[in-house]
Each structure stands twice: as C-alpha cells, then as structure tokens.
Amino acid sequence: MTSSFQHIVRLEKVDMTFGRVQALTQVDFEVGRNEIVGLIGDNGAGKSTLIKIVSGVQRPTAGNVYVRDRRLDLEDYSVRTAHDLKIETVHQGQTLGEKQPLWRNLFVGRQIVDRFGFIDVKKEKEIANQLLLKAIGFRGHGITADSTVRDLSGGERQGIAIARAMYFKADLIVLDEPTTALAVNEVRKVLAFVEGVKTAGGSCIYIEHNLAHVHEIADRLVVLDRGRTVLQFAKGEITLTELTQHMISLHEGHAHASA
C-alpha cells in the first residue's frame, strides 16, 4: 500500500450545485503525502461541501476526484469506499447516534461480524473498552462501552469521534471544525492529535474557525471563498496577523459587494 503517489487526494475542477445554489465552482484542491492542509473561509464558503465530497457523503455535480493519484469512479464512491481507501472523516456537529451505546457508535458501518453475519458484540465491546481506557483516557469517569452518547460532554463526544477515526488507521483524516464548543484543554488535545497524525506519516485536512490554531498547525493553508479557492500559503509564508488581515479584507469585500 506504500506505493509511490504524490497526492493522497486531489480534486480537479469540481462543481457542486444544490438546486440553484452553486456551492463549489471549478475547485482544484489537493493534499500531499504526510501533509496537513488547513482549510479556512467564511460560513457558507463551501468547506463542508468540499470535505463531504472527499469523504464520499456527496457526489460532485462535475469534476474529477483522485485518491493516491488514481481517478475515482464517482458512481461507486461512497462513505464505505472512502473507508476502504483509508479516508476517515470527523464531520461537523453530530457524528454519533445519541441514544446508541458507544460500542455501536465505534463500529457502525463496519461492524465486526462472524461468518453467519451476526455482530460480534463481545469483541466490539472489548475493543471499545480498551479504546476508552487507552486512547481516550476516560479512566475513572464511569464511562464504559455500554454508556450512551447522551451521557457524554461535548469534548468527550469529539474524543469518541476522533478515536473512531484513529482506530481505523486512516492515511487521510478529515476534521471539520473539531474544536467548536470545546474547553481550552480539550482543544489542546485535538491539536495534539493532529500533530500525532503528522508524526505517524498520515495526512490531514483540518477545517478551523480559529485562525491561530490552524496557522500554528498546518503545512499549507487554503482559503475558500464563495465556492472558489482564492488563496494558498505554505507554512511560514504568512504571519498570523497578515492572515487575519487577509480574512478580514475578504469578509469586507462581501460586505461591499452585497451593499
């Protein structure tokens, strides 16, 4: 699987329309090997739409998608095939079934089954409990594989969603605003996790509102504005202050345009 490729994922001239709304226009976007790409832009710039295409949730209206430099047959591309290609996504907001136990949440979509197709509950729970203790550090919180998601705090939920992505050992992890509504120390955990992905040789698309976080951590920054990629910076090419200025001027551009 470590055959040579240049880009773990690449989008070529991707269009996406919902009815009369043009969410993405002729977007070119790529993520290299072992690269962390920060994706930034205003609300409604098309960030979530872009990553839904990468993760197989939505099919683009036009354009091509390449994974490891091979063009995908988009008719067959789904969340499941994305998983098979080792692409994991932590979507924005709710990504867990609230009323379901944690062990089901960790394995839904790729359950461990015996040869008759029955879910191996014992094994799934065992792995879930190990994950809770080691990877997430829920020791002593009274949280087990049988706890339901609604018993957890926002940070704990994000931890489960990330642990799920980690467990399945992705080559590309997509994080859509993972730090929204998290406490400061929980934010640090998420950032440490992204750095861990880099150290382990993986790639990451990191969508973030907080420019300081993304500036600190990304190898490359891509700015999306009204469905188009408008700016790109390599790490060190731009200071945080300059980046902030850029984003404000983009935002004011909208204000003038709509005034």
Add this chain to the structure above:
Amino acid sequence: MRARDSWLRRILRVEGLPITFVLLLLVVAFMIASPDVFLGYFIYMSFLTSVPPLLILAVGLTLVIAAGEIDLSFPSIMALSGWLLGYSVHELHSPWIGLALALLGGAIVGLVNGVLIARVGIPSIIATLATQFLWGGLTTAFSEGVSYSLGSVDETFVWSLFVGRIGPFPVSALWALAVAVAMWLVLNRRRFGEHLLFIGDNARVAEVVGVNVAREKIRMFVLMGVLAAFASVLLTLENKNFFNTQGSGYLLDVMAAVFIGGTSVFGGQASVVGTIAGSFIISMVDAGLVATGVQGYWVRAAVGAVFLAAVVGNMAIQDPERWESIRRRLGLTRSAPR
C-alpha cells in the same frame, strides 16, 4: 454525575423486564378476580391462538418505529394477502400457491411503500395511509365484497403446519415465537438492525457513518409487508374464513402493543421483548376483563390506563433526567436542581 447506574436502574434497564413484570401482575390480578377461569389452562391456550397475528405485526412494526418511521398500511396487507390465500384455497384448491401469493403480495406492497418513502421522499405516515386506502379498496374490488368460507382447509397439511394443534397447544404460537426471536436477532445482532437504530436516532449521522439509508428503509418496509402477510395467513387459516376487512381491527392494538413495550416514538430505541409483553397485555386485558365479567366498554378504558402507565414508566426509566425535572415541577421532590 453518573451515579444513575444504581442496582435498581440496572435491573430496570434489562430489556423488557419492567413491562414483563406488569404482565405478570395482570395475570395475578385476573387469577384473584376470576380464579376458576385463570387457574385453568384453557384460557391460556385461547390466548396463544389469538396472540400470534398481533405479535407478529407488533414485532415487525417495532423495527419500523425503531427507524423513526410508521406503517399504517398493514391492515390492508392483511386483507390483500388473506384474499390471495382465500382465493387460492377456494378456487384453485392449493393452499401452497395461496401461501406463496400471500407472502409475495405483502412483499410487493412493502416494496411500493419503501420506494415511495425512501426514494420519492413522501413521509411514511402519509404514504402508508394512502396505500392503506389503495390496497384495502382494491381488495374489496377484487373480492367483490364476498368473503370466503374455507371450511375444509383444516384437512390440508398447510393448515396443520401453521395453525394445527399439538394436544391443546396451538402451533401458530411457535411460529409467532420464532418470528419474535428472529426479529430480536435482526434488530440487535445484525448490521441491518443496527442501521435501522441509527437511522431512527439521526438519519444524517447514519448517512455520514456509511449507512445506505434509502436501501435499508426499503428493505425494512418489504420485511414489514411480508410479516403482515404472514400474520394474515395465520389469521385466515385459524378462522378458516376470509373477509375483506379482517385486518382493520389490528391497527391501534398493534401500535399500542409496541409503545406499551417501551419502544420510543422518536425512533432509535426499541425493545422486541417489550413488544412481546405488550402484545400479551393487549390481548389479555381484552379477554381477561370479559372473562371476569366486566362490561365491554370498560375494556378499552383499562387498556388506555395500562397504556398510559406503561409509557410514563418507560419514560422514567429511559430518561431519568426528564423524569426528575417533571417531579420537581410537580413539587414531588425537594432536592434543588443541580
């Protein structure tokens, strides 16, 4: 914070246990009220012949409600499949062809429901209400309003296989039990069942974790159609009679059985064991109150009271925080909100 996992709660959370306890309580109450009826075995054998269609429908509907949907069309499936069976027995003298046609008919109605709901996007309450009228009306037209008396069907092997007797014990109860066990496994131990729970919990989440929401919903409505058809086969054979409104009495009883059993109307949480107990409670209250000499109109009221008590009890078990807040608002507890 998480002290809610006391021993009492853990016992209450065993699937279907509280409602099974209510069922046993009812049996004891009837034994005391009418010992000469309820201490003999005859009444229980009578339950076991009347429960199977209701139970099979209710466990099927449990899966539908788990996925956050509803099916109101099963009474018309019971009519259509019953007619297909009745026609085959009466005109073609072949209960086997009748059985196959009945199940196939149920599957087709279910498929139509599923496509309307999952692909066309019509809410299930509306789609299945419409198909309930459609197939019910068509069945009346096909049968020309005539009912079939299937007097000699009890000499056939099909009859013995599905509704025959082993001593006084009805075989149909074994079929119902087998269906219930199978549906418990489907819901709790198969990918399909887990997908239904996630769809009912939050369809958007189900989609991003890789569940093919539309396909699973269509499969679910087909399954419901086949189960409704099977319930109709048992009912038609047991009664040795087909009439074109034979499913219509089941709609509300089946829904009551599901909700009494603790399945959440909001989807994502369901109990097949609870539904089994709920089905027995429904038919027991019906038969039991009549046997104890209570007048008919009290029966419905009693069902309603048990229904309400069960739903409130289930809420208290499944959502302790909401229960606490209700108690506080009613002034039943002095503890301050935390």
